[in-house]
Amino acid sequence: MAMTGEQFDALVKLMRGDTESAGNRAARRVLVDSITQAEAMRETDVTRAAVSNAVRRYTEADELIRRVYGVKKK
Numbered sequence: 001m002a003m004t005g006e007q008f009d010a011l012v013k014l015m016r017g018d019t020e021s022a023g024n025r026a027a028r029r030v031l032v033d034s035i036t037q038a039e040a041m042r043e044t045d046v047t048r049a050a051v052s053n054a055v056r057r058y059t060e061a062d063e064l065i066r067r068v069y070g071v072k073k074k
Contacts, residue, residue, distance in 0.1 A: 003031050
């Protein structure tokens, strides 16, 4: 699921995430740059669980926002 950097940054801000955390950097690489979670894990030196959890949190938040505002994914 690709999103723009601006969308990702907005989610991080709304969710009060730490933009400098390795988990968030990994999630950004997966969701914005479309690399695999395994690649992001290696790049950021975080656990598979941390990458997966961060990606899931931001994906779920994105889906919720789109649903409540009636925005269709492109």
